[in-house]
Amino acid sequence: MLVNEKTNGLTNDLINEIVNRHRKEGKLGTEIMMRVDKIVSQPRNRYLYICQLLQPGEYSDEMINPWTDELWTVGFFENGIYNLGDILVGSYGLQKNEKNLDQLIRPIASTLVKLDHPSELVDKYGEEFVEFLHKKFGGEEELIGLMYKRFVETAEKEIKEQEELKRNILKQIEQLSKEIDEKNKNFNKLVEDIKLEEQTKEDLEIQFMEIKRMFGLEEPEAHNTQEAFHVLEKDEDFFRAVQRGLYHINGENFVYEYDIVKRFIASLRTDQLVLLTGPSGTGKSSLVHQIGEVLHPCKVHHIAVQSNWTDVQDLLGFFNPLKNTYMPTPFLQALVDARNDKNSLHIICLDEMNLAHVEYYFSSLLSAREKFPEKRFLDLYAYKFYREAMLDLEELIGKSFAEITRTDVEILDYIKRKDAREKYELLWDYPAHFLIPKNVRFVGTLNMDETVKPLSPKVIDRSFIIELDHPSKLSHVREELEKHPINKKIEMDINEFIQPALEEPQLTVEQAVVIDTVQDWTAALHGIPNAAMNSRGIMHMKRYLSSLDTVEGVAEEIVNSKVLPRILFSKNETFLQTSFENFITKLPEGGSARRKAEKMNTGKRVVQYWR
Known part of the structure; x- marks a missing residue:
């Protein structure tokens, strides 16, 4: 076998x-x-x-590869969207492809942005704008694209200041509306007094709604005054209440162990990306659906x-x-629904998530969630x-984008209205840049048979995995x-x-x-690929x-959901087999983690979680 001199001796650790x-x-x-x-x-x-x-901060200077002492060249695959001479900026990772180890790093194509050439900026905005960038940020001609990027970042900061101004204006308008109600004045009369050009009350409310949507302001939730909700008492166990609700609300009688409900809600x-696994009929999809029926406000x-x-x-x-x-x-x-409904928890459940390769179609989400x-x-x-x-719409309406409402679109003539x-x-x-809402959560249900794709270590590392048992055993x-019914949806903040x-977690001494306990247990797994808990896993823990309010049993919950799913090796590898058996002896006797690990060890050829 021929040896590539450029990559001979390179390892992942050396590259790192x-x-x-x-x-x-x-x-x-x-x-x-x-x-x-x-x-x-x-x-x-x-x-x-x-x-x-190119050199950081010296974008006309080429870099030398410290391994080959030649010009540092890297490559990536993408659709035909770039041209020769384009300057690109983006994220990178360590090179994993054995053929290209000498490149040391690999660009992440999905993050790359092309810097505008000075001539392009002149065509778009004129020479005065380019001169403005020079005066504001300084720098050489070839850095004009980077200046423009900095200008956009500065403009975004100014937009945030305008957002605060918008909020203050909305508060003032809200106060005016309250005064109108108290004095029982006609709303259209107020519109005339403040010279709103005969805009109706309905139009004004629509405009308020659109401005709030644009700047991410929360809309007040429309509560159903006819529906009563179960409000938890101060010392009531939230997870226990949800477990009862899963069984009683809507008469579905779904039975889930307390530990499963606790792990699901806490994750x-x-x-985290929550993955539910277990035999067919264990209620994986039903658990997600019924959570939406039990919690308020929550949509699935x-x-x-x-x-x-x-x-x-x-x-x-x-x-x-x-x-x-x-x-x-x-x-x-x-995702759009979740963004427009910030006062509700939105759970997106991908049923039979591993029918296709998760790391293929879910790659953008995995990257963004980092x-x-x-x-x-x-x-x-x-x-x-x-x-x-945006420019076309502003030309059609005759207003800046921040001022345009749906009403402005609907009053156009027929031909313009469709385009607008x-x-x-x-x-x-x-x-173009869609922000994943903070109030959305992702869940996947998994099947384990010959029709599905195995999960990659990348997906497992970024997930919290929960295995369900058949209800007949419960x-x-x-x-x-049956002894403790609950018939109302549970109100939550x-x-x-x-x-x-x-927020950055602040742990108690007990937590x-x-x-430390989990890390002590997993230290016995040295040598087993992907078994060690990395920094991401520790942050998840x-x-x-x-x-959680208590630490009882949590170490085993973490082992079940974050450690055991990582383990996969052949029983012919006696050193790994010995390590795994030493790990089992560290786990509490009779505990769920030890039972699962012992079951994994009964495999004839392979020790793995997915059986």
């Missing part, structure tokens, strides 16, 4: 060491900048882009995964550049189409639930519910001991603990 050293020395930043030097056509309208890495609060969206899903378009839909419209899927529409909640954007299409639609509706829908519902639980996912 080289890249980290360059980061510390300031030779690599959190993002990379590169120039497209070569484009190679590939099958199915794809292209291999070969790029030259939802921490905003069921999405059936298809076996032919291969990329993110199957999940999110696609943009039609010919019509400048977006074709959404039920999944994306569920970021802070306020930065979890999905790129639905190129931003230039969004801007073109499509652009208005694109801008409001399907923006007669003792049913008897206890949505902001309190999602809080563990939004910190749980993490902390958030999970922060959502």
Whole structure:
């Protein structure tokens, strides 16, 4: 076998060491900048882009590969959207492809952004704007694209200040409305007094709603005054109440163990991808559906995964550049519903999630969810189409985008109205950069048979996995639930519910001991691939603990959901077998984690969670 001299001796650990050293020395930043030097056509309208890495802050200087001492060249595959000489900025990861180890890093194609060339900015905005960028940010001619990027970031900050101004105006208008009600004055008379050009009360309310939607302000929830809700007492166990509700509300009589309900609710609060597994008939989909019936305010969206899903378009839909419209899927529409209903918890359930490769169609979500909640954007299409639609709509209406309401669209003549509706829908519902709402949670149900795809370590690492047992084995639980009925939906505070996912967890001494215990147990798994808890797993543990009031049994819950699903090795590997058996002896006798680990160890050829 021929040996590639450039990659001979390279390992993942060595690559990690080289890249980290360059980061510390300031030779690599959190993002990379590169120039497209070569484009190679590939099958199915794809292209291999070969790029030259450029110095951080010195974007005209090429970087030297510390391994080969040659110019640092990297490559990535993408559709034909870039040209020779384009300057690209985006995120990167460590190189995993054995053929390309000498590149050390690999660009993440979904994050790449092309910097505008000075001539493009002149064409779009004129020479005065380009001069303005020079004066505001300074720099050389070739950095003008980076100046423009900084200008956009500065403009976003100013927009936030305008948002606060909008909020104050809305508060003043709300106060005026209260005074009108108290004095029993005619609303149209007020419109005339404040010179709103004969706008009706209904139109004004629509405009308020659209402005609030634009700036992410919460709408007051419309409670059904005829419906009463179960409000938890101070010392009442929330998880126990939900368990009772699952059984009694709507007469469904669903039986779930307390431990399962607790793990499911707590993992939802921490905003992990929750995967429900178990034999057919154990009530995986029913658990998600019934949670929506038990909790208030809570809405569940069921999405059936298809076996032919291969990329993110199957999940999110696609943009039609010919019509400048977006074709959404039920999944994306569920995200839109959650964004427009911030006072409710929205659970999106992907039924039979592993009928297709999860890491293929769910890749954008997996990547976005690694970021802070306020930065979890999905790129639905190129931003230039969004801007073109905004400019066209402003020209049609004769107002700035921030002032346009649905009423403005509907009063246009027939020919203009159709075009304006499509652009208005694109801008409001399907923006180019779609922010994943903080009040949405993702759940997947899994089947384990010959028709499904195995889960990759990447998916398992980012998930909280819960195994359900058949209800026929839970007669003792049913008897206890019969004694304590609950017939009303359980009222919850949505902001309190999602809080563990939004803040840095502050653990008590007892909670910190749980993490130490899990790490002590898993230390015995050394050598078993992917079994060790990484920094992401430790953060998941902390958030999970922060959502609970007690630590009793939590260490085993974490082992069941975060550790055991990672384990997969052949029983012929005696060293790994010994490590796993030592791990089993560390687990509490008679506990659920030990029972599951011992069951995994009964496999004839392989030790694995998925049986």
